[in-house]
Amino acid sequence: MIVVSDTIMDTIASSADLAALPTPYYAYDLDVAEQRVSELFDVFPSNSELFFSFKANPLPGLASAIGAAGARADLTSPGEIDAAVAAGFDLGLALYGGPGKNRDEFVHALSMGIRSFSIESFHDLGALNAAVANVDGDVQVLLRVNPMEPPRAKLVMSGVASQFGFEEEDLLAHGPLERSPGVNIVGFHIYWGTQVGGPDELAACFSNAVTTAEALATSLDIPLDILNLGGGFPWPYAVDGSGPDLSPLREPLAALRSGDGAASSATWWFESGRHCTASCGHLVTQVMDRKVSKDKEFVILDSGINHLGGMTGLGRIPRFAIRMIPPNNRSADTLVADVVGQLCTPLDLVGRKVEIPTDLAIGDVVAIPNVGAYGASGSLTNFLSRPAVLEACHRSGKITSIEQLATGHRTVDHLTQ
Template identity: 30%
Template sequence: MSDFSFKRHEKEIEKLIKRLDSSFYFYDLDKLESHLSYISNNKDEAIKLFFACKANPLSSILKLIRNLGIGVDVASLGELSQVVSSGVKASDIISTGPSKSRGYMSHLLRNEINCTVIESFYQLQWLEEVAKKEGVKARALLRVQLEWDNAEKSVLGGDEITAFGLDEKTWREIDLSQFPNVQVLGFHTFQWGNILEVSKLENIWDKACEKLKTLAAQMNLNLDIIDLGGGLGIPYQNQTTTIDFKDINAALVRLKEKHQLKTIWMELGRYAVGDCGFYMSQVIDRKNVRGRDILVLDGGINHIARPALTDQAFPCHVFKKENPTSTKEFHVHGPLCTALDKLGVFELPENTDYGDWLVFSQCGAYGFTEAMPFFLCHNLPAEVVSYKGDIMTPRVIKSSSDWLV
């Protein structure tokens, strides 16, 4: 999926480097549009796609997704506000996330969003209260935290006990007839992230569907929708496997037929937008410490925290140093006063030095909004988008004087 050529944007990138002189994100929205159009054109009509706003809430991206008819999943009031202001229709918005207050429930219903994913008994009570007060029938899915027969973990918990949803036993004990103003349409389950094997995804989804069908029968619930979340992976450092959505669609169609499902919802995050984004940061220093070659950058986990959170690096290369005659291993660090600020270990041209710019790819998802931007008061990175020949900077670089009080 990812490439480092930058040939199409090389001149624009050079101009941005001179103009900004500080770390920035660059998003190729033409590439994003092509990718999402391919997904939409290879999707069964009974499969509804949503974009997980948490992956990248930039308004330019949200508007493009809106124009392609893909829904959006929000997980906070801030995301809801951003999505609504980007012109996404209420019927194309669903709400997930383990933390939903009474007040937030009111915002969701007043904005007439499509569906709320209920993650606790309190949330079910509050949605009933708010729906009754507003005089509406609230549409909802119940999030189920399934138990698996292995101890494998993922960023979403896997078989670990997490704050997401309730277990099957707890949901079975709840009498849904006590909530007449809530229309429960089915279930939501999502415990595995960034998987690159379609067969593994299908196996997980198959087991989930079987368990959820049984639970629906036990609760006397019409199973109109199963939301399988996402989990579709993209290749990071030292990975080459990619997923073709045609194969995902074929797997979902098989599951729909096998389990006689009406509708399947999918929430795409990194798989939707990861490949369109790049993070660029300048080498500020180079040194050798006890035999280890180290590069220190202008930006680090204050701009792009995923390597520290997952111990997996974004692919990296040096801008405009192609096909080097010799390379060596560099440990790449950011500017923060903590050993956690490390972006990875990379094989880079041996002459990489002060003043060079490193390019990290696959950064369209879980980039800046996942970072820890205010520690040490460094600049916040700009975000630049390219679309149909236009280069725009929706967010300029911010210095500490812009936000310190």
């Protein structure tokens, strides 16, 4: 295992490339991302595929390393399609999903070469049926199901009331599903949630998904060629530490694989965004000011919720608990401060009661670890119109690409768009 640690400060100090970058920037270590991808492949049973969830981090420079390590693309928007193209993914092997899709979205995805879709409702299926006219080749459909039984997950998206997927009971009550010529229903997609837990919890979720999918395939007379088991492989966010060792998952997955139901001959798909990218990313930012207000210490950074943690409200990222790695030469004596950004709102809170060296100085470069997933991509980029953060990929400090999300408004002529 690669241990996430303060070595980021050594990496920056010894890297002319990184040291020369203006803050704030994300530094993504491609070697670390590749290591995480290979950990996942190590536990998957035979005949399995990994889909990289672009929602965690659509940065083309990073995604292309993950694609080269063997992952396919899990996409949910036209922007993610563009990112996957830029990263060199084969869209013919990609999966396109997400709730609330309409015909135009399907037409666009199909025109880009996508042929596999996760379908979440009867309306969704109707929109795909309407979109497939004149499309070359067959289209694969996985029915995303919200099973009747809830799993153990922190951010539960299935097994409880949710906007995601068909209700299992609705599918069972419905007659045969209408489909246009060339649209083939080839299996099921069950995504229990993000940050599911350790190997035991993950194994329980996958086992439940296999049972659900096999029962549905029989009841609905649908082939089980592909079973998308989702993922939910956890990793800490913005604090030190590592995710659980996943190797104990290998055996239960292999045992499930060799079961005697229809799932044993299906291709298994897994999805992961967080595990692939969380640990490879640090947000490197600078102390712009320090102040004391009514006995409370504040550190003001050149990075805030416009670059990190804007999705705190979703509970999938920290509720203001962060680790801020100081420069190596700062004092061991610490005090507690609220760490904020430059936006003109008290909501721009990056970390609450964060331990900082007493001598942390204006101009110091600091780093926040484990933010390669849902860091830049989970932030309020447009809020207060500051520039998007720089995002640099590197190997041992040698930068391989630097990218920046384009922000700003363009005029749209609605008559011609």
